[in-house]
Structure formats: C-alpha cells, structure tokens
Amino acid sequence: MKAVVMAGGEGTRLRPMTSSMPKPLLPVANRPIMEHVLRLLRRHGLTDTVVTVQFLASLVRNYFGDGEELGMSLYYANEEVPLGTAGSVKNAEEQLSGDSFLVISGDALTDIDLSALIAYHKAKGALVTVCLTRVQDPVEFGITITDEEGRVERFLEKPTWGQVFSDTVNTGIYVMEPEVFDYVESGTQVDWSSEVFPRLLAEGKPVYGYVAEGYWEDVGTHESYVKAQADVLTGAVETEIDGFETAPGVFVAEGAEIDPAAILKGPCYVGPYAKIEAGVELREYTVLGSNVVVKSGAFLHRAVVHGNVYIGPQANLRGCVIGKNTDVMRAVRIEDGVVVGDECLIEEESVLSGGVRVYPFKTVEAGAVVHSDVIWEQRSSRSLFGPRGISGVMNVEITPELAVRLAGAYATTLKKGDTVTCARDGSRAARALKRAVIAALTSSALNVRDLESVPTPVARLQTAHGSAGGVLIRTTPGVPDSVDISFLDSSGADLSPGGQRKLDRIYSRGEYRRAFPGEIGDLGTPSRIFESYVQELLARVDISGIADAGMKIVVDVGGGAAGHVLPSLLGRIGVDAYTVNLGIDEAHPTESPGERHTALRRLGALVASSEAAFGVRFDPVGERIWLVDDTGARIDEDRALLVILDLVSAEKRGGNVALPVTTTRVAERVAGFHGVSITWVSTAPDQLTTACTKAGTIFGGDARGGFIVPEFHPALDGIATFIRMLGLVSRTHLTLSQIDARIPHAHVRRMDVPTPWAAKGMVMRTVVEAAEGREVDTTDGVRIVEADGSWTLVLPDPAEAVTHLWAEAPEPDAADRLLGAWASVVERSGS
Numbered sequence: 001m002k003a004v005v006m007a008g009g010e011g012t013r014l015r016p017m018t019s020s021m022p023k024p025l026l027p028v029a030n031r032p033i034m035e036h037v038l039r040l041l042r043r044h045g046l047t048d049t050v051v052t053v054q055f056l057a058s059l060v061r062n063y064f065g066d067g068e069e070l071g072m073s074l075y076y077a078n079e080e081v082p083l084g085t086a087g088s089v090k091n092a093e094e095q096l097s098g099d100s101f102l103v104i105s106g107d108a109l110t111d112i113d114l115s116a117l118i119a120y121h122k123a124k125g126a127l128v129t130v131c132l133t134r135v136q137d138p139v140e141f142g143i144t145i146t147d148e149e150g151r152v153e154r155f156l157e158k159p160t161w162g163q164v165f166s167d168t169v170n171t172g173i174y175v176m177e178p179e180v181f182d183y184v185e186s187g188t189q190v191d192w193s194s195e196v197f198p199r200l201l202a203e204g205k206p207v208y209g210y211v212a213e214g215y216w217e218d219v220g221t222h223e224s225y226v227k228a229q230a231d232v233l234t235g236a237v238e239t240e241i242d243g244f245e246t247a248p249g250v251f252v253a254e255g256a257e258i259d260p261a262a263i264l265k266g267p268c269y270v271g272p273y274a275k276i277e278a279g280v281e282l283r284e285y286t287v288l289g290s291n292v293v294v295k296s297g298a299f300l301h302r303a304v305v306h307g308n309v310y311i312g313p314q315a316n317l318r319g320c321v322i323g324k325n326t327d328v329m330r331a332v333r334i335e336d337g338v339v340v341g342d343e344c345l346i347e348e349e350s351v352l353s354g355g356v357r358v359y360p361f362k363t364v365e366a367g368a369v370v371h372s373d374v375i376w377e378q379r380s381s382r383s384l385f386g387p388r389g390i391s392g393v394m395n396v397e398i399t400p401e402l403a404v405r406l407a408g409a410y411a412t413t414l415k416k417g418d419t420v421t422c423a424r425d426g427s428r429a430a431r432a433l434k435r436a437v438i439a440a441l442t443s444s445a446l447n448v449r450d451l452e453s454v455p456t457p458v459a460r461l462q463t464a465h466g467s468a469g470g471v472l473i474r475t476t477p478g479v480p481d482s483v484d485i486s487f488l489d490s491s492g493a494d495l496s497p498g499g500q501r502k503l504d505r506i507y508s509r510g511e512y513r514r515a516f517p518g519e520i521g522d523l524g525t526p527s528r529i530f531e532s533y534v535q536e537l538l539a540r541v542d543i544s545g546i547a548d549a550g551m552k553i554v555v556d557v558g559g560g561a562a563g564h565v566l567p568s569l570l571g572r573i574g575v576d577a578y579t580v581n582l583g584i585d586e587a588h589p590t591e592s593p594g595e596r597h598t599a600l601r602r603l604g605a606l607v608a609s610s611e612a613a614f615g616v617r618f619d620p621v622g623e624r625i626w627l628v629d630d631t632g633a634r635i636d637e638d639r640a641l642l643v644i645l646d647l648v649s650a651e652k653r654g655g656n657v658a659l660p661v662t663t664t665r666v667a668e669r670v671a672g673f674h675g676v677s678i679t680w681v682s683t684a685p686d687q688l689t690t691a692c693t694k695a696g697t698i699f700g701g702d703a704r705g706g707f708i709v710p711e712f713h714p715a716l717d718g719i720a721t722f723i724r725m726l727g728l729v730s731r732t733h734l735t736l737s738q739i740d741a742r743i744p745h746a747h748v749r750r751m752d753v754p755t756p757w758a759a760k761g762m763v764m765r766t767v768v769e770a771a772e773g774r775e776v777d778t779t780d781g782v783r784i785v786e787a788d789g790s791w792t793l794v795l796p797d798p799a800e801a802v803t804h805l806w807a808e809a810p811e812p813d814a815a816d817r818l819l820g821a822w823a824s825v826v827e828r829s830g831s
Contacts, residue, residue, distance in 0.1 A: 001118065002096055003046040004089050006172075007034055007106035008054030008079055013220050016341035016359040017323060022056040024106035025063060026225065027306060029232040029241055030253070030271040030289050032063065033219055034106040036239050038070055044114040046102060047072045050095045052088040054079035085172070086190040093181050103174040109228045110216040111238035112173065117210050121175035124150065126208040128180055128200065131173035133216045144170050146209040152201065155193050168209070171216050214238075222321065222339055229304050230285040233267035243269065253290075271307065289324065302336075312348065320352075323360065331756065349757035349801065367757040367801055371508045384504045387685060387798070389486035389494065391476055394429045398483050400436040407437040407471065408512035409503050410487050411444030416519060418468035421488075423451040423459035425474040425561060425621050427589035429483050433473050437485075438523060441471075445515035447522045451529060453584070455561040455622030457717035458533045460492035462526070464713065474621055475589035492715055493689040534569050537720055540712045542727050547574035549730035551613040554578045554606045554628075555722075556599060559585035560620030565719055575726060578610060589620055600626055600634045608632030613729060614736045618718050624705035625718040629736035638663075641701045642670055642743050643736060644721070647728040648699045649674035655698035658691035661780045661793060662806050663703050664746035682780030683795065689714050748808045749815045753826045755803040760796045763803060766829035767794045767822070784822070790814065792822045 011023030018026070024034035041049060049072055053060050057078055067074030077092035089103055100121075102114065112131060121129035130152060132144055145154045145168065155170070170193060183196050190196065200207050215237035219228050231237050233249065243253040249266020252258065256270045261278035264270070268282050271290040276282070279296040286300045289307035294300070296313050303317040306324040311317070315328050319336030322328065326340055329348040334340070338352045341360035350368040352358065357373040364370055384390060390406060392398040414420070420441055424430035431453075438448050449467065451459055456472060463470035470488035487495045487503065495503065506512070515521070555570070555577050557563040563582045570577045580603075591599070600617060607615040607628050615628035627635040627643070635643060642664070645657060649671050658679045659667055671678050676698070681687040692700040692714035700708035707721040708714055729736070755763055767782050775785040781795030781804075790809040797804060803826050807819035 001046060001100050001102060003041050003049045003102045003104060004092055004096070005034065005037060005041075005049055005051045005104055005106045006085065006088055007060055008052050008057070008082065008088055009107065010055045011107065011220075014222065014225065016339055016357050017222075017225070017321060020323075020342045020360045022053075022059055023219075024060060026107070026219070027289060028109060028219070028225075028228050029239075029251075029269050029287060030307075031240075031242060033109060033228075034060070034064070035070070036109055037104060037106055038064070038067070038072060038074075039240055040111065040114065041102075041104070042070060042072055044118075046114065048075075049073070050075045050077055050092045051106070052077045052079065052092055054082055054088070082189060083187075084189040084191045086184045086192045086196050087188060090181055090184040090186055090190070093178075096178065098178050100175065100177055103172075103176060105172045105218075107220075108172060108216065108218050109231070109237060109239075110171070110173075110214065112171070112212045112214040112216060114173075117173070117212060118175055120150075120210045121208070124206065124208045126175070126206045127177050128197070128205075128207045129175040130197075130207065130209045131171045131175075132168045132209045132211045133171050133214075134211070135169050144168055144209050146211075150208045150210065152197070152207045152209045155197050155201075168211060171212070172218075222337070226285075226302065226304060226319065226321065229269075229287045230267070230302075233269060233285060233287070241269070242272070295330075303334075306342075329366075372510065384507060385495075385500045388476065388484040389472075391482060391484045393481050394433075394483050398433070398485070400433060403433045403436040403485065404440040405510075405512070406485065406487075406503075406507060407440035408444055409507035410469070410471070411441050411446050412506050412511065412513040413499070413502055414446060414468050416445035416513075416515065417447070417521075419447045419449060419466065421449045421451060421459060421463040421467040421470040423454050423456070423462075423470070423472050425456075425589050426453045426584045426586050427475045427483075428586060430473040430475065430589070433483060433485070434471075437471050437473070442521035442523055443515060444513050445519040445521055448524070450523060450525050452525070453561055453564075454529065455565060455719060457622055457713070457715065457719055458529060458561075458565065460488065460715045460717075461533055461536065461713050462492075462529055463488050464490070464492040477590055477619065478592050480588070480590050491693075492713065494686050496686050496690075497684070530565050530568070533565060534572065537569070537712060537723060538572065541709060541720060541724050543573050543723060544727060545730035546726050550576070551726070551730060552576045552578070552610060553726070554603060554610060554612045554615040555580070556603050556615065556617040557581050558591070558599070558618050558620055559583060559588060560618055560622060562618040562622035562719055565622070566618075569719070569723070573723070573726070578606065578612070580606070591620070596626070600628060604628045604632035604634060614725075616722050616725075618722075619705070622718050623716050625707070625722055626705055627736065629740060631737050633737070635736065635740060637705050638703045638746065638748065639740060639743070640705070641703045641707075642667060642746075643739050644701065644707060644725065644728075645699060646670050646674075646739055646743060647725065647732060649676040650732065651728060652676065652698045656694075656696050658688055658697055658700040658708075660688065660702055661777070661783060662795075664748050664808055665789070665791065666744050666746040670743060680777075680779050684780070689716075746808065747810065747812045747815045748806060749812075749819045750807075751805045751819055751823050752797075753803045753805065753823055755796065755801055755826065757801050759829065760803070763826055763829045764794070764796065767825060770822075770825050786818070790818055792818055794822060794826060 007024040011018035025032045075095050243251040246252045250264050251269045253272040255273040258276040259278040262276045262280040264282045268286045270288050274288050274292040276294050277296040280294045281299045283301035285302045287304045291308045294311040298311050298315045300317045302319045304321045308325045310327045312330040314331040316333045320334045320338040322340045323342035325343045328346045331349045332346050333351045335354040337355040340358045343361050345363040347366035350364045353371045359375050362374045424434045472486040476482035476484050559581045603615045617626045627640045656677050660683050661680045681691045688700050692708045692710045697710045706716040709720040709724050712720045771784040777783040783793040785791045793806040795804045807815050809815040
C-alpha cells in the first residue's frame, strides 16, 4: 500500500512562522513535523509515499528529496493552484497505481497505529475508512458520528458549540480504495469532508470510522505548536528524538557544547552543534535548534528556538518562538506568546510584550518596547515620540502608510467635526506625507486647514486661532533623508507627554475612528495667512525706535520658509535690510552643521563689509536663528542666549525668564543684575513652552538658537525674536559686540556616556549616592552643586542608550576635571 502525505497548505494561522517556511517544515524537537509523519509511515511499512505540494513547494522538495535518507521512496504531486483536500489527492492519482492507499496530513503530530487502521479498513470492506479521535474541544475540527458497527452516519465541518453532538473528530487520516476517485473532479477544488464524504453517504457507500487510540495533535496554532514540543519531550507522543538523554528529560544532540556551569532543567532539548555558555539557564520545555548560540547569563523557559539563532548575554525568553537565523541581542526580554519570524534582528535591551508577532526580516531597535505586531515597518522604535516628535528615514521608517495610521490615531483623540491645521516645509518628502495625513484626518471626520509650505511659527500661530490641533511635517535638521512629524495641541504647542501617550496607546492598539460617508471632513486652504501673522506680530511686539535708528541689517533667509514673511515684514518696520538666499530650495530642505558654519562665515563678511549693525540667519522653517555681531564675528548659541537675555532684562527690569537646566549659571548673574528671576525647566520640548505661558514670563530660550517671545506666542519663533531684537538694539544704543563684551564668560563642558537601558536606573541611583553631602537638584536628571558653585548635570537620554553630562566651573580646566570625575561614576555604574 502507498501513502499520500498532504503538504500543500499555507498554514496562515501559524504566521509569521509560515511566512517564509511551509508548515510541514516547521521543526518539532528540531525535526520538521512532516519528518515525524514520514518516520511514522516507515514504522508501519508505508515506504512508498506521494507528497502533494503547492505553497513553497520547492522548499519541501529540496529538504526531503527522493526520501533515500529516510529509507523511503518519495514522489511529488505539484498543484499549480490549491485543489482542496480531495483535489490534491486526485492530482496524485496516476502515482498511486490503482491500489488501496492511506492519506495523512503532513502537518499533524501523531503516533496512531496505522497498521491497525489499515487492518480495520480491510476487515470492514470499506470504500473509505476515516480515522477518528476524541478531543476535549471539537469546535475547530470536523465532527463524525458512527453507528454501533462503526459505519459513518454524519459529518459536520467546523461546528459551533450549539451544533456539537459528539467529541469524536476527523483526524484527516484516511484509508481509501481507488474507486473513490470517481467522486472527485480533476483540476478543481474539492474537499473530502464537506463534499465527497456526504455524497458517498447519500449513495449508501461503505464509509467507516475507526476510533484510534494514541496521540494526535493538529499543529494549527502557535499554542498547539508549543504544546507539541512539550509533548515530544515528555514522551506523550511516541516519536524519535535526535539526541542522547544526558540527564532525566535533558536531550542533547551530537556536537552540542554545554558549559558545566550552565543549568539545564528537563525536559529540554539542545540541538546539534549548539553552544551553551556558563551562567545560562535552560528551563523546562525549552527546545534549541541546530547551531544555536546562547551567551552567558541568558534565561530560557518554554522557549522554542529554531536553527542558527544567536541569544545574547542576559537575554530573557519565556514561552516564545524564535525563527531561524535570528539574532537576539544582549538583555533582550521576550514575553510569553511572542513569535519572531526568520532572519530578524532584535537589538539590545528591547522588550517584546506578550503575544507580539514580528514578521521575517525585521529589525527591532535597541531599547524598543514593542506592544503591537511588526508586519510592514522595517524598524520598530523604542518610543513613538522622540525629542522632535516622530522621526525617521523617509520611506524606510516613516512611510505614507505609517503617516496614515499616525494621523488616524491622532484624529481619534479629537472630536468629530473638529478642525486641524496642517503645514509642512518645502521638501517633496514632507509634501507627500502631508497629503497622506490629510486623507487620514478627513476620513476620520475632521476638517483640515491646509497651510501648505509655511514657516513653523506661522503654522503654530494659525493652529492657536481656532483649531483643535495641528500636524507639522518637516525635514529633520541636518539629516536630509529623514523627516519629523509633530502633532500640536489647540495652543499650537507640541503635544504634552500625556497627549503623546494617549496617541501612542491608540496607535499601538490600532483603534482608529472612521467616519461614515456623510461625516467625511472638509479640506480648505485659508488665505492671507502671512499678512495675518505680520499684523499680529507688529501689534504685540514693541518695534518703537527701529525706524528712527537707521540701522542696516543683513538677513540670510537660508532658502527657507521665512522668505514668505520677511520681505513684507521688513518693509513695514522701516529697516534697511540686505536679504540673501531668499528663494525656497526644495532640493536642500535642511543644512549640515558644516554648511551652516560656512554660511555664517559668509554672513559675517557681508556684515563687516557693509558696516551693518548685525546679521541673522534663519533655519529652513523660521524657528531658530543664529547671530553675527557688528564686527562680523559669529555669536555662539549659548552666548546668543545671554546677549538676548541681557537685552530683554535690561529693558524690562523685572519679571521672569524660562531657561533649561543645561544653561550656564552665568545667566543668573545677567538676569539678577537687572532684577529678573529665572525659572529652570527640564529639557523636554514642551516644558519651555509651558513655562512661557505663565503670567510675568518675559523671555524663554534653549541655547540652541531657539527663543520665545511670550507677549506674541509661547513657542519658538525666529521671526518674532528677530523683530524683538531689532527694537531692543535700536532702543539700547549698544552694539551686540558691546553687549557680549560685558557678559562674563561661561565654562561649560559636555560629554555623552553610552549607558545600557537596563543600567540607567542604577546609574542615577549611584550618582545620587555619590553626591552625598552636596546640594542636589532633580528638576531634570540630577544636578550636583559643589561648594564653590560649580555644578554637574547627569541626564539620561529618553530615546537612546546614553547618558548626557554637563559641567560648569569658574575655569576651563576645573570644568574638565569635574566632568571627567562624574563621567567615571557613570561609566563604572553602567558597565
């Protein structure tokens, strides 16, 4: 008698394991399921076997070949299209030689006595004998009921609980006579249980059911796949394990290297040429495939690891499945129910939460916490939001598809019928993403005001005028291949951490709101937005004295969006301005630090040769500015903050300024000299904006070219800062070089120390302990103040595995020594 092994199914319920591997090749105890089936057939003398293949057929053929290695003769019947359970066997009719044959699934694990089944079939003189077994949950299978003599009376495929009339189910194993092919049409999709068998029963043909003893498991879900591994290890199913039992329940294959200091608790399996280092703990029901490397300190419990996988030190894997050729790096944590596909990279200290599916060929970034499946995205970030909103490489990390989902999640946080303002920079990438965002927002019952390409300050101000929120898309500063997507609240400020978490939660769950056809939002393009911005700016910012001062200014627009506003604005305030780089440059939407340095050097030459009062250069979106003084010398960003602080404080003679904790404490001396107090805020982007909304706040700055003019709008605005500076310089009758000269010099040093995510908490605790006896400020990170006023700030980065340090002292050498001392503390505690 010949056998037919059905091995053509796609195994969709087992994805992502079956995304790049046919289900019959999935390893159980490091052997493909189908190999266990073939070995069972061989034990019962069924050595001539036809294998029906369709999905990824070449992989099955290449693995088993002609069956010689198994002592069998294998033939293949290939389906061009899926033919169903009966159609696939009909496709192999010519190879079955007109004799009785046995049909068995290539992806079910069993040790049923096939010889007894065949003997029963012959004794009954059956046309078809269906092998049956009893299960606790029959809903997922086909129920079969027989009479006292074993003759089948009724079939029911995939019943509901209301239809369950028996616990006896069809295993998909049949013994058949060749006459059954008369009931199967060639080349069409036909199923045994739902089509052929009911027809045979209707015609009174002898169809019998044989209730078999023994083990049978349909490996159709991830849970049943993991269960099958455990059943093989515990001997619940009679099968062959490739290895030696070196301790009770501990099976080790040939060539495996296990350090004596490793801990193995059976039942478990270590595949051929695997390497287990000292300090590793392999707990119950763990299965390692061939050539797996497990580094020191790793912990695995109920983990199924396919071949050629690397498990890094301190990794923790529980109840998961890891596909072949995957690298799991240091201190990764993978929770119960996770399935990682083939050839993935799980970078260090990332966490895959329970039930996550990572499809083949994906990378999960270092430190990422993944709560949802990684299917299409190439990378999965540790946190959705970073310091500039949501950032990534265009069409790699940030795609139009991702933009649609993000916008859908953002829309879900708002009410139907709300209005959202959208804007972008001059790049083509931002334009493409904005169109995707607008489609998603309007499809979620929101109205959209499309500002197109405008300066970021204009977009923020327009958002604050009646919109429920906003979306800004721009090129990442200094990284032309990347984009930033910023989501705004109703005031035009970046979403608060709470708002970001809400959006992140909706996005990760995929709980997007969709509108009914009559609720689709409207899209409009407002007019005169630049004129509105200029009018409001001139009405709120003091420009007195500018026209009378007769100043000459050199303005470098930088080929950015500020060029939409500056010409008309400068004309209305009566200043003599020489403007360069006025056109919008779509091909260069950002600039590198080197390009900016070159541009500022040219600007300085223009200022010196034209005897201008000062020069200013804008970033591409008009949010930040850089200054050149009257001598043509560049004013560094930290000095520019002190210069403008001095100008504002001298005129106001009171009030409050908001500065990040990383700012030099020379600012206290400058502000205090004029009777102005300072509010120190954290480095989080929204904190400076929040501080500038409070009454009495006269100024804010971040020492990176970003300044806030609170009387106009509490957001970074390079255009408003420039106009305010013109008024201040005009009224003070001092040049920028004179103001800079009267401000004490600061000696601030900075360093970044790589720090593992898992060690960040311990690093900060160690720093606090080492600061005992000193003044400690925890506004943001830990700032340690020495007796002489010198200070060091230790601040863990929220998005990268690094710790930032700042140190300030009266002299440069002292600042260097202070920075080095605390860097050593961080390095020791983080190693």
